Amino acid sequence: NAGVTQTPKFRILKIGQSMTLQCTQDMNHNYMYWYRQDPGMGLKLIYYSVGAGITDKGEVPNGYNVSRSTTEDFPLRLELAAPSQTSVYFCASSYSDGTGQFFGPGTRLTVL
Amino acid sequence: AQSVTQLGSHVSVSEGALVLLRCNYSSSVPPYLFWYVQYPNQGLQLLLKYTSAATLVKGINGFEAEFKKSETSFHLTKPSAHMSDAAEYFCAVGPSGAGSYQLTFGKGTKLSVIP
Numbered sequence: 001n002a003g004v005t006q007t008p009k010f011r012i013l014k015i016g017q018s019m020t021l022q023c024t025q026d027m028n029h030n031y032m033y034w035y036r037q038d039p040g041m042g043l044k045l046i047y048y049s050v051g052a053g054i055t056d057k058g059e060v061p062n063g064y065n066v067s068r069s070t071t072e073d074f075p076l077r078l079e080l081a082a083p084s085q086t087s088v089y090f091c092a093s094s095y096s097d098g099t100g101q102f103f104g105p106g107t108r109l110t111v112l
Numbered sequence: 113a114q115s116v117t118q119l120g121s122h123v124s125v126s127e128g129a130l131v132l133l134r135c136n137y138s139s140s141v142p143p144y145l146f147w148y149v150q151y152p153n154q155g156l157q158l159l160l161k162y163t164s165a166a167t168l169v170k171g172i173n174g175f176e177a178e179f180k181k182s183e184t185s186f187h188l189t190k191p192s193a194h195m196s197d198a199a200e201y202f203c204a205v206g207p208s209g210a211g212s213y214q215l216t217f218g219k220g221t222k223l224s225v226i227p
Contacts (some may be wrong), residue, residue: 004155040121042202042217043156058214090155099163100146101215104118 002026004104006091012110013081015019021107023091031094032068032074033058033101036087043090049074050096076081113207114139118218126146126226131175131190133221135203138184145186146215147177156202162186173197198225 005024025032029030030051035043045058049068063085065077069086074093078085119134137143144163148156160171167179173196177188186203200222204215 040219042219045214048214092156097142100158100161103148103157105155106153 006104025093029093114216116218124224133188137205144206
């Protein structure tokens with residue numbers, strides 16, 4: 001049982017490039033989430049999904065897109081990378097009873 | 113709307129001393145409350161959670177937290193700090209019940225333990 005896995009661990013992008021951050025969970029959780037973490041700011045929700053085929057915006061969705069074709073996978077897409085997207089990105093998953101989210105190890109992204 | 117306030121972005125304690133990390137929340141519905149710990153360069157790990165059962169919640173690594181509705185607080189404590197407790201701690205609030213999904217996180221409190 002690997003829990004929540006994220007790839008890559010680190011990435012440097014140039015302004016305007018695109019990339020996909022991968023997230024997979026093996027706990028059969030319906031709910032999945034993407035957060036970004038900036039120093040001193042806590043975690044901000046980017047997008048979330050309550051099941052395969054269903055996604056919705058969180059607090060800071062601009063510049064990002066998601067899809068959820070399977071229960072296990074929830075990739076996050078950056079289309080035109082900007083320096084403001086330099087951050088640490090965390091994927092999480094949970095059961096639908098609100099009793100806590102399980103987090104992946106994070107992806108540290110730098111946009112130059 | 114929900115919000116979380118963690119008092120003190122940085123707390124230092126001596127090894128063996130009491131750890132007290134403060135969290136106040138606001139929520140329009142009975143909340144679920146959580147404490148997470150983050151070690152350097154790692155993801156967040158759930159320490160403990162309050163889900164409307166006992167108001168005193170025990171978690172991993174000797175931590176506990178008490179839900180006080182009248183004070184809208186959920187402070188995290190540990191009787192005796194250990195060097196391995198040095199990390200960043202996040203309080204989070206969520207709406208209660210099935211179908212809930214969004215958590216609101218505080219900005220975090222970094223705990224330093226002085227030998």
